[in-house]
Amino acid sequence: MKFITKSQGxxxxxxxxxxxxxxxxxxxxxxxxxxxxxxxxQITIAFVSGPLNDSFFPPLYQGAQDAAALLGAKLNYIxxxxxxxxxxxxxxxxxxxAMKPDVIVVGDFITGVVDPLIKQAVxxxxxxxxNQSGQDQWxxxxxxxxxxxxxxxxxxxxxxxLTKAGSKNIxxxxxxxxxxxxxxxxxxxxxxxxxxxxxxxxxxxxxxDSTDQGKVSRDIGAYLQAHGDVDGIFTENAAVGTAAVxxxxxxxxxxxxxxxxxxxxxxxxxxxxxxxLLFLVNEQPYLDGYYGVMFAYNYAxxxxxxxxxxxxxxxxxxxxNVDKISAVFDKYxxxxxxx
Amino acid sequence: xxRLIHRPEAGGAISALLVFAFFAILAGHNGFLSxxxxxxxxDTASELGIIAIPVGMLMIGGExxxxxGAVVGATSMIVAICSGSYELPGWLxxxxxxxxxxxxxxxxxxxxVKTKLPSxxxxxxxxxxxxxSILGVSIGLTGSSSISAIPNDFLGVLVAFKWHEFHISIxxxxxxxxxxxYVMERTSFGNWVYATGGNVVTARLAGVPTDRVKVIxxxxxxxxxxxxxxxxxxxxxxxxxxxxAQYVFxxxxxxxxxxxxxxxxxxSxxxxxxxATTYGIVSLGVFFLGWNADLTELFIGALLLLAVISNxxxxxxxxxx
Numbered sequence: 001m002k003f004i005t006k007s008q009g010x011x012x013x014x015x016x017x018x019x020x021x022x023x024x025x026x027x028x029x030x031x032x033x034x035x036x037x038x039x040x041x042q043i044t045i046a047f048v049s050g051p052l053n054d055s056f057f058p059p060l061y062q063g064a065q066d067a068a069a070l071l072g073a074k075l076n077y078i079x080x081x082x083x084x085x086x087x088x089x090x091x092x093x094x095x096x097x098a099m100k101p102d103v104i105v106v107g108d109f110i111t112g113v114v115d116p117l118i119k120q121a122v123x124x125x126x127x128x129x130x131n132q133s134g135q136d137q138w139x140x141x142x143x144x145x146x147x148x149x150x151x152x153x154x155x156x157x158x159x160x161x162l163t164k165a166g167s168k169n170i171x172x173x174x175x176x177x178x179x180x181x182x183x184x185x186x187x188x189x190x191x192x193x194x195x196x197x198x199x200x201x202x203x204x205x206x207x208x209d210s211t212d213q214g215k216v217s218r219d220i221g222a223y224l225q226a227h228g229d230v231d232g233i234f235t236e237n238a239a240v241g242t243a244a245v246x247x248x249x250x251x252x253x254x255x256x257x258x259x260x261x262x263x264x265x266x267x268x269x270x271x272x273x274x275x276x277l278l279f280l281v282n283e284q285p286y287l288d289g290y291y292g293v294m295f296a297y298n299y300a301x302x303x304x305x306x307x308x309x310x311x312x313x314x315x316x317x318x319x320x321n322v323d324k325i326s327a328v329f330d331k332y333x334x335x336x337x338x339x
Numbered sequence: 340x341x342r343l344i345h346r347p348e349a350g351g352a353i354s355a356l357l358v359f360a361f362f363a364i365l366a367g368h369n370g371f372l373s374x375x376x377x378x379x380x381x382d383t384a385s386e387l388g389i390i391a392i393p394v395g396m397l398m399i400g401g402e403x404x405x406x407x408g409a410v411v412g413a414t415s416m417i418v419a420i421c422s423g424s425y426e427l428p429g430w431l432x433x434x435x436x437x438x439x440x441x442x443x444x445x446x447x448x449x450x451x452v453k454t455k456l457p458s459x460x461x462x463x464x465x466x467x468x469x470x471x472s473i474l475g476v477s478i479g480l481t482g483s484s485s486i487s488a489i490p491n492d493f494l495g496v497l498v499a500f501k502w503h504e505f506h507i508s509i510x511x512x513x514x515x516x517x518x519x520x521y522v523m524e525r526t527s528f529g530n531w532v533y534a535t536g537g538n539v540v541t542a543r544l545a546g547v548p549t550d551r552v553k554v555i556x557x558x559x560x561x562x563x564x565x566x567x568x569x570x571x572x573x574x575x576x577x578x579x580x581x582x583x584a585q586y587v588f589x590x591x592x593x594x595x596x597x598x599x600x601x602x603x604x605x606x607s608x609x610x611x612x613x614x615a616t617t618y619g620i621v622s623l624g625v626f627f628l629g630w631n632a633d634l635t636e637l638f639i640g641a642l643l644l645l646a647v648i649s650n651x652x653x654x655x656x657x658x659x660x
Contacts, residue, residue, distance in 0.1 A: 052478055053470070053580045055485030062482065083584070177636070206622070206636045208585035213575040214386065214506075215585075215622070218379040222626030225370030239485075242575060250504050251375060266487050267577065339485035339577065 043300045044074045045293055046096035049107040049131060051079040055238065056263055056285055058338035060132070063289030064105075071297050076101065082176070086110055093117040102300040103127045105292040108134025108141075109181055115141050127299055131292045132283075133181045135309060145305050147291045149283045149313035151181050155188025157314045158234040158260050161279050163196045165258045167232025170200040173220065175240045177204045182236050185262075189234060201227075205240075217243035221251050232258045238265035238280075238337070245276050264317065264337035269329060272322045282325070283313035286335050347606050350650030351597035351613030357649065358620045358642060366627035376627060378504035384619025385512035388612055389567050390586050391593040392512075392519045393559040395611035398594050399523075400556045401536035401603030402451060402458040406466040407564040407590055410440050411583025413473040414568025419488035419578020424481045429494035429573075436565045443469055444561030448554030466587070474580055486578045499573040508570050512612075515563075520608045532556065536603030593618050596646055598654065617646050 047064050050057040061077055068075035078096055081088035089110045096104050097120060104121055108114045108130050115137050118128050122142040130138035132148040155172070162170050170193055172186035186202050193200040203223055209215045220243060224230055233248070235241040241261025248257045258278045261268060271277040291310060299305045317325050329336040362371050370376045390407055397404055414436040421432030447465055451458045477484055490499055500507040523529035534542035535549045543549050564583065572578050597614025599606030621642045625635045 053474055053484045055483065055579070058478070058483045202633070204633055204635065206639060208589060209622070211579065211581040211584045212571065213577065213579075213582075214571055215383055217575075218383060218623055219626050222370075222376065222379055222623050225373070225376060226366065226627050226629035239575075239577065239579065242577065246575070265485075265577075334482045338483040339487055339579075 042072065042074050043103070043297050044076065044099075044101040045103055045105060045296050045300070046076045046078060046099055046101040047105045047131075047289075047292065048078045048080065048092045048096050049105075049289075050109075051082055054082060055265070055338045056283075059334045059336065060285035060289035062334040063286035063291075064293045065289075067290045067293035067297070071294070073293065073297050075293060080107070080109070085176075085179070086113055089113045090117065093121070097121050097124060097126065101126065103129065103296040105129045105131050105296050106134075107132045108137065109179065111137050111180060118143055127296075129292060129296050129299070129305075132285075132288050138309075144299055145295055146309040147295060147312060148288055148309075149311060150309075151184035152188030152191075154262065154281050154283075154314045155185045155190070155234075156192040157281060157316060158185075159189045159192035159196060159198075159200070161260055161316070161318075162232040162234065162258055163193065163198050165232070165278055167258050168198050169227075169229045170198060170232040170234060171220075171223070171227075171230045172200060172202050173233065173235045173240055173244065174202055174204045175210045175216070175236055177207055185236060186234075201230075210240075213239050213243045213246075216240055217246045217250070220244050221247035224248070224251050224253065224257070231256050233260070235259070235261040236263075237261070238263040238268050238339070241265075241277065241280070242267050242271070245271055249276075264325065264329065265339050266329065266337070267339075268337075269317070269322055269326045272317065272319060273326075275319075279316055279318040281314045282317050282336075284315055285312075287312040347598045347654075348610030348613060349598075350653045351610035351617065353653055354596055354646035354650050355613045355616045355620065358617050358624065358646060361642075362620060362624035362627065366624055366629070369627045369629055371624060371627040375504055376623075378506075380616075380619040380623045381509055382504065382506045382619075383623055384616045385506065385508040386567050386571065387586070387589055387593055387618055388512040388615035389508065389515060389570075390563050390590045391597075391611045391615050392516055392608055393556065393563040394590045395594040395597070395599050395606060395608050396519065396523065396532055397556040397560050398591070398599050398601070399536045399603060399606050400532045400553060401539060402553060402556065403462060403591065404447065404557060404560040405459065405462040405587050406443060406447060406469055407560060408583045408586040409466040409469040410443055410561050410564035411568040411571070411586060412580045413443075413469050414440060414565045415488075415572040415578045415582040416473050416477045416484075416486070416580050418569055418572050419486040420477060420480060422491055423486045423488040423578060426491070429490055429492045433494055433565075433569055436569065437562065440561040440565035441558050444558035445554065447561070448557035451557070452550040452553055470580065477580065484580045488572050488576055488578045490573050490576070494569075495573055498570045501574075506570075506574065508567075511566065511570075512615075516608060516612050523608055528552070528555075533604060536605075538604070589618055592643065596643065596650065598650060618643070621646070 078092045080092050090113050118141040121128050128143045130143045130146045135150045138146045172189050174182050190200045233244045244259050248254045260279045262281045417436040418432040421427040422429045450461050531547045531552045534547050535552045593614035594611050596617050597610030625638045
């Protein structure tokens with residue numbers, strides 16, 4: 001039960017002895033016992049990730065909170081402002097370092113901005129875990145682990161599913177222009193589509209439109225009018241997916257155009273049941289938050305961490321498994337999705 | 340003809356006609372002129388147009404309101420929390436949103452007239468406060484910032500009705516627009532608004548209750564946002580706190596394209612309607628062009644700039660005669 005101090009945090013041996021799955025199970029048992037010990041200092045975790053006004057993040061936040069409560073850790077969730085994502089990514093990470101927590105978990109969305117700050121935190125003796133985005137850089141930055149979903153893999157899954165359903169011309173809709181994570185997904189889709197012998201194109205929605213479902217739906221509808229050959233659409237969040245469904249219905253091409261989306265929502269689950277959505281890719285954000293906190297805690301406290309990246313997605317929801325997901329969605333708030 | 344061109348809305352009308360002709364020629368064969376294409380830009384113009392009516396009145400009265408977008412998002416959450424999370428009747432949620440919106444407008448107005456601070460900074464602050472407080476309330480009550488809002492009473496029909504893709508918001512735009520034009524052109528309140536925006540000191544000396552005028556205008560501005568927030572929420576049966584964020588810019592843009600001066604005292608609501616139409620046509624038309632979609636925002640920006648320049652030239656030309 002020795003507390004691993006920050007200066008010991010970087011010992012490679014600690015990582016070598018870490019046995020991913022086994023340590024998690026063990027920690028869950030110990031975690032429930034340990035907070036009772038009064039002389040054990042509480043572990044402070046700074047968690048830098050997306051804002052709660054983006055419907056993707058409430059489940060992630062819920063997972064982080066649940067794990068922190070279970071472990072008796074102090075969680076400090078610092079939300080990035082998506083409207084000012086570059087500057088805000090820097091400010092939030094700087095704030096996290098300044099708080100001198102025992103460990104930092106960070107969503108590395110804007111890698112050019114966040115990577116130097118991860119290195120800075122590591123240099124200051126604060127261990128860092130990268131969450132959700134940043135799968136290509138985390139090791140080089142000196143972070144101790146990655147929990148999340150590999151962007152290109154999502155695109156690959158989407159291309160495979162749509163092609164299998166008969167799509168020959170796939171449109172990949174990017175709802176946050178310039179977001180490298182979302183672009184990596186469409187790039188993965190484009191590469192896989194090419195390999196499978198079908199064409200694809202990207203549609204970047206204007207920044208001003210991305211929060212207005214009605215306008216997004218009309219934008220996609222107008223694009224479909226001008227590009228009559230599109231027969232498959234992939235969107236990168238639930239609201240845009242719903243807008244795409246509305247667009248193909250308004251244009252009366254619903255039988256021709258297949259649609260897949262990222263992110264779970266109540267409406268999207270119903271649309272899968274109704275056959276309006278072909279599939280959705282679930283990143284399981286609850287697990288991003290839950291494991292993010294759990295791995296960080298175990299490392300700060302015992303020097304234990306899973307080896308290599310831990311994937312929380314892409315997990316696919318379609319007609320075959322929608323009922324199970326829906327049941328959990330309705331029973332537990334903010335675990336599968338937030339709306 | 341001379342009289343027509345002297346009207347403040349003339350520039351806005353020419354802008355709207357020019358961009359319409361532009362897209363009719365270049366994108367007509369891609370469906371821009373179809374029934375669906377027409378519905379698309381009219382729906383967009385009508386939602387923006389409803390926002391822009393009271394925002395235009397306020398700008399003519401010499402003030403800005405940057406909080407309208409936040410009020411749209413707040414309304415969306417209030418309506419969705421009531422009808423989606425608590426399964427209360429829709430009209431109750433709408434009534435609460437109206438009270439909330441009127442409260443925000445009243446606060447904006449009172450702070451501006453009491454402190455004499457620029458409304459730009461006052462409403463920027465209230466914009467952030469509105470979003471932050473509603474986010475706190477919605478996370479506290481429901482754990483989420485995006486909630487399904489299923490219409491459960493007559494309100495659903497009143498705000499979400501559509502014929503083909505022509506949304507009922509077009510009807511409200513015409514009705515409220517006509518009423519507001521009547522008020523501005525034919526009533527003493529309309530004269531007070533122009534006088535307040537033209538020169539507030541002179542207006543006050545002439546007996547215009549300038550403070551009351553401004554407070555009323557701020558309240559109307561928030562109420563326009565409440566209506567649009569409700570319409571957009573029910574159209575997609577989804578409440579979202581980020582809904583309406585774009586109106587901070589596009590609401591003011593529609594007024595300026597339509598000939599309202601940023602300095603106040605000049606402009607017309609018919610012009611504002613043309614401004615909203617121009618914005619609607621441009622922001623949807625680009626998708627009908629079939630050009631490189633990555634450059635969409637570039638085209639929107641460039642076309643709006645051209646529209647304002649031609650409008651401005653026309654006004655200078657008309658006034659110069």
